[in-house]
Amino acid sequence: xxxxxxxxxxxxxxxxxxxxxxxxxxxxxxxxxxxxxxxxxxxxxxxxxxxxxxxxxxxxxxxxxxxxxxxxxxxxxxxxxxxxxxxxxxxxxxxxxxxxxxxxxxxxxxxxxxxxxxxxxxxxxxxxxxxxxxxxxxxxxxxxxxxxxxxxxxxxxxxxxxxxxxxxxxxxxxxxxxxxxxxxxxxxxxxxxxxxxxxxxxxxxxxxxxxxxxxxxxxxxxxxxxxxxxxxxxxxxxxxxxxxxxxxxxx
Amino acid sequence: xxxxxxxxxxxxxxxxxxxxxxxxxxxxxxxxxxxxxxxxxxxxxxxxxxxxxxxxxxxxxxxxxxxxxxxxxxxxxxxxxxxxxxxxxxxxxxxxxxxxxxxxxxxxxxxxxxxxxxxxxxxxxxxxxxxxxxxxxxxxxxxxxxxxxxxxxxxxxxxxxxxxxxxxxxxxxxxxxxxxxxxxxxxxxxxxxxxxxxxxxxxxxxxxxxxxxxxxxxxxxxxxxxxxxxxxxxxxxxxxxxxxxxxxxxxxxxxxxxxxxxxxxxxxxxxxxxxxxxxxxxxxxxxxxxxxxxxxxxxxxxxxxxxxxxxxxxxxxxxxxxxxxxxxxxxxxxxxxxxxxxxxxxxxxxxxxxxxxxxxxxxxxxxxxxxxxxxxxxxxxxxxxxxxxxxxxxxxxxxxxxxxxxxxxxxxxxxxxxxxxxxxxxxxxxxxxxxxxxxxxxxxxxxxxxxxxxxxxxxxxxxxxxxxxxxxxxxxxxxxxxxxxxxxxxxxxxxxxxxxxxxxxxxxxxxxxxxx
Numbered sequence: 001x002x003x004x005x006x007x008x009x010x011x012x013x014x015x016x017x018x019x020x021x022x023x024x025x026x027x028x029x030x031x032x033x034x035x036x037x038x039x040x041x042x043x044x045x046x047x048x049x050x051x052x053x054x055x056x057x058x059x060x061x062x063x064x065x066x067x068x069x070x071x072x073x074x075x076x077x078x079x080x081x082x083x084x085x086x087x088x089x090x091x092x093x094x095x096x097x098x099x100x101x102x103x104x105x106x107x108x109x110x111x112x113x114x115x116x117x118x119x120x121x122x123x124x125x126x127x128x129x130x131x132x133x134x135x136x137x138x139x140x141x142x143x144x145x146x147x148x149x150x151x152x153x154x155x156x157x158x159x160x161x162x163x164x165x166x167x168x169x170x171x172x173x174x175x176x177x178x179x180x181x182x183x184x185x186x187x188x189x190x191x192x193x194x195x196x197x198x199x200x201x202x203x204x205x206x207x208x209x210x211x212x213x214x215x216x217x218x219x220x221x222x223x224x225x226x227x228x229x230x231x232x233x234x235x236x237x238x239x240x241x242x243x244x245x246x247x248x249x250x251x
Numbered sequence: 252x253x254x255x256x257x258x259x260x261x262x263x264x265x266x267x268x269x270x271x272x273x274x275x276x277x278x279x280x281x282x283x284x285x286x287x288x289x290x291x292x293x294x295x296x297x298x299x300x301x302x303x304x305x306x307x308x309x310x311x312x313x314x315x316x317x318x319x320x321x322x323x324x325x326x327x328x329x330x331x332x333x334x335x336x337x338x339x340x341x342x343x344x345x346x347x348x349x350x351x352x353x354x355x356x357x358x359x360x361x362x363x364x365x366x367x368x369x370x371x372x373x374x375x376x377x378x379x380x381x382x383x384x385x386x387x388x389x390x391x392x393x394x395x396x397x398x399x400x401x402x403x404x405x406x407x408x409x410x411x412x413x414x415x416x417x418x419x420x421x422x423x424x425x426x427x428x429x430x431x432x433x434x435x436x437x438x439x440x441x442x443x444x445x446x447x448x449x450x451x452x453x454x455x456x457x458x459x460x461x462x463x464x465x466x467x468x469x470x471x472x473x474x475x476x477x478x479x480x481x482x483x484x485x486x487x488x489x490x491x492x493x494x495x496x497x498x499x500x501x502x503x504x505x506x507x508x509x510x511x512x513x514x515x516x517x518x519x520x521x522x523x524x525x526x527x528x529x530x531x532x533x534x535x536x537x538x539x540x541x542x543x544x545x546x547x548x549x550x551x552x553x554x555x556x557x558x559x560x561x562x563x564x565x566x567x568x569x570x571x572x573x574x575x576x577x578x579x580x581x582x583x584x585x586x587x588x589x590x591x592x593x594x595x596x597x598x599x600x601x602x603x604x605x606x607x608x609x610x611x612x613x614x615x616x617x618x619x620x621x622x623x624x625x626x627x628x629x630x631x632x633x634x635x636x637x638x639x640x641x642x643x644x645x646x647x648x649x650x651x652x653x654x655x656x657x658x659x660x661x662x663x664x665x666x667x668x669x670x671x672x673x674x675x676x677x678x679x680x681x682x683x684x685x686x687x688x689x690x691x692x693x694x695x696x697x698x699x700x701x702x703x704x705x706x707x708x709x710x711x712x713x714x715x716x717x718x719x720x721x722x723x724x725x726x727x728x729x730x731x732x733x734x735x736x737x738x739x740x741x742x743x744x745x746x747x748x749x750x751x752x753x754x755x756x757x758x759x760x761x762x763x764x765x766x767x
Contacts, residue, residue, distance in 0.1 A: 050662055084668045095663035099681050109667035112677060154663075161667060 008055035031207035034217035040200035049080030088158030148179030306364035386483030393462035415443030560716030574638025579645025604643035652683035692749035
């Protein structure tokens with residue numbers, strides 16, 4: 001479903017990815033863990049074209065992205081557009097549209113981008129809202145919701161576009177602890193339904209429970225990957241050990 | 252609840268769109284009609300349209316042309332009587348076009364009216380630019396000082412003294428030729444005498460008819476010496492309108508021969524022996540002093556004229572704000588999201604229009620553009636001038652509004668498959684506009700008051716109506732208060748309305764522009 005080959009990317013001249021490669025199969029749930037600044041978010045943002053890269057290629061659902069140059073900008077932008085139609089993204093800060101109600105947030109892109117009739121879009125939105133137990137907030141504005149509720153609506157908004165892949169960029173990092181659970185349970189359901197999922201997270205317990213594969217990033221480099229059992233119980237890399245131990249003591 | 256606002260907003264946008272289309276049509280139409288009319292010669296054109304456009308400055312005041320005390324909407328004066336007599340002979344009606352005295356000639360040249368008449372002296376300099384009819388009045392200059400002043404007896408005594416006169420008048424030239432006189436130029440004829448009485452000036456040197464009406468009744472002032480340096484008032488006509496000049500000359504000769512012109516001058520107390528050069532006979536009668544009545548007229552009589560001015564002010568403000576809002580939006584988007592060229596152009600535009608005075612911009616648009624073949628009507632020039640200027644400020648407001656929207660909003664929209672353009676339209680701009688509304692309201696109120704500047708380009712709006720009425724009645728205080736109340740009465744509801752709009756449009760309490 002997703003293949004990344006030899007990815008190179010810098011920020012202000014400082015190299016982040018130096019030939020990173022990875023593969024995610026259809027239906028697979030991959031959790032990216034690692035210290036802040038290790039490149040988890042940047043990697044997810046490269047996949048749907050929110051961040052440019054300098055070298056390598058990213059293939060999502062048979063659509064290939066190359067580094068953008070003056071010559072290929074039109075083709076690449078149309079590819080990014082196609083990829084975004086296949087890939088949903090959920091942000092750390094939710095990024096709901098504050099001038100729209102919950103319902104309007106969800107139906108906006110299906111109507112404007114997919115040109116789905118309004119009634120149909122609303123019907124689908126209500127189904128999604130029921131699934132996340134939010135149908136009673138249909139006419140509320142984002143500022144009237146708690147963080148957890150906002151993030152669940154953001155997930156529903158992404159799902160309304162019927163994506164084949166979901167990217168979660170630290171979806172619970174901005175939440176109060178008591179709200180983390182409600183959001184994770186929505187994501188968990190999604191994974192169990194077979195959605196191809198990439199999640200950057202600090203929720204180790206959650207990663208361990210739902211991920212098929214854990215990828216440990218440090219300084220833009222994949223230092224270790226494997227099943228949760230291997231990574232959490234028997235990591236081979238020293239840096240993984242340090243990272244995990246620091247994390248566990250923090251809890 | 253929100254649906255109602257949405258519908259209202261949609262309706263608002265629809266009416267806005269319609270207004271813009273209408274505005275463009277009006278602009279094109281005025282441009283078009285102006286051009287096609289130029290094909291005819293002016294005399295035929297006047298006869299065809301059935302009215303003569305008579306350029307004058309009512310602020311110049313009595314006894315030439317000034318608002319009727321009983322009906323300030325109407326002009327009276329000896330030149331108005333002359334105009335009506337000429338109109339009768341020509342078989343057309345007279346339409347008076349208000350224009351500041353010192354720009355009557357340029358406005359005539361650019362085609363705002365068919366002829367300019369307001370005590371314009373026939374001079375060599377002016378003859379280079381326009382034609383003049385045969386003289387219709389022989390004037391002279393009169394020196395006026397304060398009653399208790401014993402220093403000044405003749406022109407040469409003016410050296411080193413502060414002397415008031417009219418900008419561009421022959422009297423000003425005479426003062427310049429004396430040398431060493433501190434000349435204070437005025438654009439109206441009332442203020443110099445007021446300043447003289449108050450001691451701000453040492454003397455005033457102006458045309459005799461002006462002195463006769465404004466200085467003679469003033470007990471604090473006295474005439475010094477006899478009238479000097481006689482000259483002629485003529486009707487100014489565009490260089491190319493030879494047929495019109497011949498026709499006007501024919502009519503003037505007829506009016507002189509029939510004694511009609513003399514009657515007019517007698518009525519206004521302007522008859523004197525000098526006019527004998529124009530007439531074959533002398534008849535001594537005393538004139539009536541209508542001017543005195545103006546000062547005693549009831550304040551209520553000024554309301555119709557003031558209300559009319561206020562309506563024009565409102566119309567101007569709204570039209571130019573629409574221009575400013577639309578152009579400002581285009582400029583801000585070009586500056587934020589355009590390529591190098593559009594970014595440069597919009598930045599240059601914004602910096603230029605913010606960095607130069609509005610007054611200069613108005614002069615360039617109104618008097619400058621005709622030099623390169625673009626002649627705009629006063630209304631179009633006023634709306635365009637204000638609109639173009641305020642667009643620069645609107646652009647910066649929108650840009651600030653757009654920049655205040657968190658980056659995540661655009662990213663979320665893009666990640667949902669929206670194009671940048673769609674995301675701007677649906678997600679970024681609606682939020683940015685809400686942030687910009689208080690600033691836009693401020694600008695609208697500022698623009699509302701800045702409309703007073705367009706009085707320089709022949710628009711008679713509220714401020715111009717005020718200066719005309721006040722100059723002729725000297726009631727700067729009472730009429731000024733009424734005008735100030737009118738302005739406030741119009742601008743205050745705007746701020747209340749804007750506050751309501753802001754509340755309605757914004758269900759989100761803004762917390763420093765960041766929504767978490």
